[in-house]
Amino acid sequence: MAEMWITMGPQHPMTHGLWTLRVKVDGETVVDTIPELGYIHRGVEKICESRDYTQITPYCDRLCYASAMTWAQSYIYAAENLLGAEVPERAEYIRLIAVEMQRIASHLMWLGAYCPDVGNLTVFVWCLRDRELFLDLLQELGGSRMHYNFPRVGGIKRDLPIGFAMRARAKIEMFLERLKEYEMLLDESTIFLVRTQGVGACKAEDMVNSGVTGPNVRAAGVNYDVRWAHPYSVYDQIDGMAAIEKASSNEGSDCYDRYRVRMTEMIESCNMILSALDKIPGGAETHYNKKDEMIYLKPPQRAPEGQTGFSNFEDSRGESSFYLVGGGGKKGRGEFPYRISIRSPMFITIPYVAKTMIGYKVADIPAIMGSFDPCIGETDR
Amino acid sequence: MQSISPEQNITAVENAILETNKRFDLVGIKAEACQHRSGKKYSFVHIDCPPNQWPSLAKWLKFEQGVDYLGMITGIHYPLEFEFISGKPGYKPGTPEKGWEVVIHLTRKGIKNPNVGEQTVINASKLSGMDIPLEYQVSIILPQTDEPKIPSVQSIWEGADWNEKETWDLVGIEFEGHENMMRVLNPHDSPPGFHPLQKPHKIRYHDHNEMYDDAQGFMRKPLDSDKKK
Numbered sequence: 187m188a189e190m191w192i193t194m195g196p197q198h199p200m201t202h203g204l205w206t207l208r209v210k211v212d213g214e215t216v217v218d219t220i221p222e223l224g225y226i227h228r229g230v231e232k233i234c235e236s237r238d239y240t241q242i243t244p245y246c247d248r249l250c251y252a253s254a255m256t257w258a259q260s261y262i263y264a265a266e267n268l269l270g271a272e273v274p275e276r277a278e279y280i281r282l283i284a285v286e287m288q289r290i291a292s293h294l295m296w297l298g299a300y301c302p303d304v305g306n307l308t309v310f311v312w313c314l315r316d317r318e319l320f321l322d323l324l325q326e327l328g329g330s331r332m333h334y335n336f337p338r339v340g341g342i343k344r345d346l347p348i349g350f351a352m353r354a355r356a357k358i359e360m361f362l363e364r365l366k367e368y369e370m371l372l373d374e375s376t377i378f379l380v381r382t383q384g385v386g387a388c389k390a391e392d393m394v395n396s397g398v399t400g401p402n403v404r405a406a407g408v409n410y411d412v413r414w415a416h417p418y419s420v421y422d423q424i425d426g427m428a429a430i431e432k433a434s435s436n437e438g439s440d441c442y443d444r445y446r447v448r449m450t451e452m453i454e455s456c457n458m459i460l461s462a463l464d465k466i467p468g469g470a471e472t473h474y475n476k477k478d479e480m481i482y483l484k485p486p487q488r489a490p491e492g493q494t495g496f497s498n499f500e501d502s503r504g505e506s507s508f509y510l511v512g513g514g515g516k517k518g519r520g521e522f523p524y525r526i527s528i529r530s531p532m533f534i535t536i537p538y539v540a541k542t543m544i545g546y547k548v549a550d551i552p553a554i555m556g557s558f559d560p561c562i563g564e565t566d567r
Numbered sequence: 568m569q570s571i572s573p574e575q576n577i578t579a580v581e582n583a584i585l586e587t588n589k590r591f592d593l594v595g596i597k598a599e600a601c602q603h604r605s606g607k608k609y610s611f612v613h614i615d616c617p618p619n620q621w622p623s624l625a626k627w628l629k630f631e632q633g634v635d636y637l638g639m640i641t642g643i644h645y646p647l648e649f650e651f652i653s654g655k656p657g658y659k660p661g662t663p664e665k666g667w668e669v670v671i672h673l674t675r676k677g678i679k680n681p682n683v684g685e686q687t688v689i690n691a692s693k694l695s696g697m698d699i700p701l702e703y704q705v706s707i708i709l710p711q712t713d714e715p716k717i718p719s720v721q722s723i724w725e726g727a728d729w730n731e732k733e734t735w736d737l738v739g740i741e742f743e744g745h746e747n748m749m750r751v752l753n754p755h756d757s758p759p760g761f762h763p764l765q766k767p768h769k770i771r772y773h774d775h776n777e778m779y780d781d782a783q784g785f786m787r788k789p790l791d792s793d794k795k796k
Contacts, residue, residue: 224754229763232763266604267605271605272605389680390679390680391679396726397724414691415691417571422568422570430686432681432685433683433684433686436683438680495604496603496672496704498672505638507638509641516658525641527670534726537728566752
């Protein structure tokens with residue numbers, strides 16, 4: 187049969203953002219794919235070369251609209267590395283709570299966006315409803331619903347509000363009950379199982395060699411996680427473990443495994459938040475003033491030439507990294523970074539996923555692509 | 568969460584440095600331990616590598632040291648002189664020996680395919696030897712030149728493919744031997760030589776004063792307004 191090219195995107199329900207997948211098909215079978223990115227490239231790296239270290243945080247918030255807190259934190263760790271800033275332990279605990287809440291909200295957004303792709307519209311509405319629980323909590327911390335600008339170099343913007351811990355515990359208890367309802371709705375849905383099981387097989391070693399990270403690799407039966415391998419923050423002090431799923435076939439993990447691993451990760455994140463609320467120094471119900479030394483220590487403002495900072499961070503979609511070089515700014519005084527480089531997990535994952543689609547049917551493309559949780563904001567940056 | 572202890576990390580770092588220096592003593596590759604100043608509680612291996620030795624170092628790291636993951640490639644431009652603010656020269660970041668730098672971040676993850684229906688649950692505190700995850704940072708310095716080039720490692724790590732595309736697209740460093748090099752973030756019809764992260768390239772509002780004087784940009788003409796299109 188004659189082969190032909192189909193252009194999916196930039197506006198297409200499969201894309202979850204603004205990008206194009208050019209697919210060569212032979213009948214119904216995918217023969218070749220070319221991803222095209224860059225539709226919303228904003229030049230964040232260049233812009234940040236003329237912003238000081240505090241001003242960069244909001245730009246990093248806007249790298250990913252579904253997971254703003256994790257990206258801002260990822261940048262903050264690199265900046266603290268570069269400047270040599272010290273962080274109070276209480277601030278680290280509050281950051282951890284915020285990041286894990288954002289991870290749950292991001293996974294709920296993913297589940298909500300993925301299920302309509304594979305024919306289940308109810309979960310979409312439920313997920314957006316429950317995402318609000320965590321967005322409300324994050325709003326108490328950061329002051330806004332999506333782009334929080336919450337972490338600071340050397341601490342955090344403000345302490346936990348009074349009653350936050352009580353509300354967080356109550357909401358998590360409710361959410362864990364609701365997760366069981368999700369599982370009932372999805373695991374007993376024949377359509378969902380047929381669309382996801384045995385589709386989009388990926389092996390762990392191939393994925394790592396291609397630069398795929400995070401939950402997508404853990405779905406293949408490997409529990410590599412930056413949070414234990416290169417510990418940052420206070421993850422070594424709290425309970426919880428990396429979510430991990432069994433590889434379902436010789437070809438590796440399928441879309442169903444990637445759904446399972448994210449469900450487990452949400453439960454683990456809940457456990458981490460509860461554990462952190464119990465162990466936080468100073469107590470979760472105490473409120474310290476803004477810029478109290480329990481939550482903020484003033485960092486050095488300049489980084490001289492030759493200093494570098496690197497952070498490797500477990501984002502909701504994989505490993506996000508920042509590499510910062512000091513010594514930029516007017517005449518090299520070091521108030522701005524000389525170069526800031528961002529590693530987006532999805533930028534590397536999307537070309538890999540496009541390759542794995544070869545051999546499957548056209549109808550499987552949304553199921554495979556969606557299961558990797560693409561986010562174009564961070565991809566194009 | 569059970570995590571790698573500082574002792575395990577230091578042992579792995581020291582072993583890696585010893586082996587790298589032993590293997591590449593004669594060709595100018597030097598490895599040293601680096602400590603993160605804050606945040607991360609571990610050390611990593613920093614390797615200085617001349618550009619022509621990069622493929623042999625990469626092969627050795629991948630196939631004998633088990634470095635299975637290439638995280639990120641950063642290109643940095645150090646021109647002899649450029650104007651950070653229009654009309655105010657005198658900013659000299661580079662030297663004749665150091666015009667460009669390529670920094671590559673690698674990780675040894677030690678991931679193996681598990682059998683069907685099994686999962687590899689790693690007990691972090693019992694890892695030893697080559698199983699301990701370890702980060703590498705390779706720095707390749709190039710002299711002042713208009714055409715910076717380093718060899719490609721696309722055939723060693725597949726993950727290098729799009730990282731190298733991005734570095735060429737934004738910074739203009741060429742990767743010799745890279746197949747199918749193309750624009751990924753800039754428009755596909757960008758003119759040759761358009762690499763926005765090179766330092767002389769200016770964006771709108773690069774300068775603060777400029778931004779506040781004319782925030783909407785009404786007074787300004789495009790930079791190429793006098794050129795015929």
